[in-house]
Amino acid sequence: MxxxxxxxxxxxxxxxxxxxxxxxxxxxxxxxxxxxxxxxxxxxxxxxxxxxxxxxxxxxxxxxxxxxxxxxxxxxxxxxxxxxxxxxxxxxxxxxxxxxxxxxxxxxxxxxxxxxxxxxxxxxxxxxxxxxxxxxxxxxxxxxxxxxxxxxxxxxxxxxxxxxxxxxxxxxxxxxxxxxxxxxxxxxxxxxxxxxxxxxxxxxxxxxxxxxxxxxxxxxxxxxxxxxxxxxxxxxxxxxxxxxxxxxxxxxxxxxxxxxxETIEARHERYVKSCEVLWSELQRLGLRRLVDESCHSHMITTVMYPEVENFSFDDMHDYLFERGFTLYPGKISSKDTFRIANIGEIDHKDITNAMKVLEEYLIKIGFIK
CATH class of the missing domain: 3.40.640.10 (Type I PLP-dependent aspartate aminotransferase-like (Major domain))
Incomplete structure (x- = not known):
């Protein structure tokens, strides 16, 4: 099955x-x-x-x-x-x-x-x-x-x-x-x-x-x-x-x-590698992170909303969800953010594929020309 x-x-x-x-x-x-x-x-x-x-x-x-x-x-x-x-x-x-x-x-x-x-x-x-x-x-x-x-x-x-x-x-x-x-x-x-x-x-x-x-x-x-x-x-x-x-x-x-x-050490290394790919992709897409690397877990990344007039988190969520990827809203009231976690049975290839879909959405709403 x-x-x-x-x-x-x-x-x-x-x-x-x-x-x-x-x-x-x-x-x-x-x-x-x-x-x-x-x-x-x-x-x-x-x-x-x-x-x-x-x-x-x-x-x-x-x-x-x-x-x-x-x-x-x-x-x-x-x-x-x-x-x-x-x-x-x-x-x-x-x-x-x-x-x-x-x-x-x-x-x-x-x-x-x-x-x-x-x-x-x-x-x-x-x-x-x-x-x-x-x-x-x-x-x-x-x-x-x-x-x-x-x-x-x-x-x-x-x-x-x-x-x-x-x-x-x-x-x-x-x-x-x-x-x-x-x-x-x-x-x-x-x-x-x-x-x-x-x-x-x-x-x-x-x-x-x-x-x-x-x-x-x-x-x-x-x-x-x-x-x-x-x-x-x-x-x-x-x-x-x-x-x-x-x-x-x-x-x-x-x-x-x-x-x-797998061992916890190897799992941690897998998570960190996924995070490094995620951060590289976010930078390429022009999206900003909230927490500095010096005190970051490398497992959950809070991302600032893209600065474009017609952005909607729900719309972005649905676009990725329909293609097999689930994003999560932010949980702080002071800034408009969403979160991307890289824990669980996933690896850097899954992150790369998710970022390709996110890029498609950002092009769709005009954030990326």
Whole structure:
């Protein structure tokens, strides 16, 4: 059976292999069976091993989008102390929204969504509040713009002031090499449908086991998303407390197999090469990028609207969509932008083909003569 291949240039869900898609076609099974427990064990350990050792780290899995994992991480890990949240994009703001909903103690550190974090200003805030701060939360790759935060430097800062670092690595995990121990990351949240190249529907938190166990005494703020309770139940028999998305986990198992075969380092190189081709083509077409290369992820590029009177993002989207390529709108209010992602099961040839179609559209509307 042939499946039409769409090139998704949106920042997730990403383009997947046919083998990942077909992995979902399995006999019906009760998720309490040992056979499915083996799948869950493979997935949990496989996800962990990409970023840390099994003796120090564990992966806690939830059914739900990536926000479920971030919400679980924040609401479960932070007790009566304060968390310092770095807000430099829509997803940093979402962390603040979560903290507000749970009436958590938090301090918001606002930072530019297109420039690197001012570490001198950040450290000043930490010093001013060091008696009450227990955690620092940040986005690794701010999907809003393609900005990449320096998590290694944040980890060193957290070590200096004895803070637990919580990282939303939604669109960096499995796309950028991460070493949780070296980076001093206590908790890392991600999902199944971005750089790991699985299907949407599973999210997870990878946690330092020693740090996670200490949260056992925290007053629960929720039921389904309680991180320690989910971990405690899972470690006994590799089952989730509540019904898991069975088929999506089979697909994730296959995605892990394929990621191990490619290696995260090689996948990152593939993404970077695609990005280099993309940037070269954008320059050739006369389109401007928003984020400077010095703090860019090389995985999602925010592009300024072409300066032509009759430009319409929806019209451009539809033109490319009809030809097998999906673009994504921008997510910042201050400038008119759209985004092009180069994650997923695509390569530089797909980017070149997409840019040819974009060039056709820009000629059509008179931006290119």
């Amino acid at each position: 042939d499946i039409k291949r769409n090139i998704l240039l949106n920042p997730g869900p990403a383009t997947t292999t046919d083998t990942v898609k077909f992995a979902q076609v399995v006999p019906d099974i009760c998720p309490r069976e040992q056979e499915f427990g083996d799948v869950m064990e493979f997935v949990s350990k496989g996800l962990t091993e990409f970023v840390g050792s099994l003796d120090k780290y564990t992966t806690v899995i939830f059914g739900g989008s990536g926000t479920a994992a971030v919400e679980s991480m924040l609401s479960s890990a932070v007790g009566e102390g304060y968390v310092l949240i770095i807000n430099n994009g829509a997803y940093g703001k979402r962390m603040c929204d979560i903290a507000n909903v749970y009436e958590m103690n938090y301090i918001e550190f606002q930072s530019s969504n297109i420039e690197a974090i001012d570490f001198e200003a950040l450290e000043k805030v930490i010093i001013e509040n060091k008696d009450k701060l227990t955690h620092l939360a940040t986005i690794h790759h701010e999907t809003t713009t393609g900005l990449l935060n320096d998590v290694s430097r944040l980890g060193a800062l957290c070590k200096k002031y004895n803070l637990d670092l919580m990282v939303d690595a939604m669109s960096s995990y499995a796309g950028i090499p991460i070493d949780m121990e070296k980076m001093n990351i206590s908790y890392l949240a991600s999902s199944s449908n971005k750089c790991i190249q699985g299907m949407a529907g599973v999210s997870f938190v990878i946690a330092n086991i020693e740090t996670l166990v200490k949260t056992k005494e925290n007053k629960p703020r929720n039921l389904y998303l309680n991180l320690y309770k989910q971990y405690e139940y899972f470690k006994k028999n590799y089952q989730m407390r509540f019904t898991p998305p069975v088929q999506v986990l089979y697909a994730l198992q296959q995605a892990i197999v394929e990621a191990k075969k």
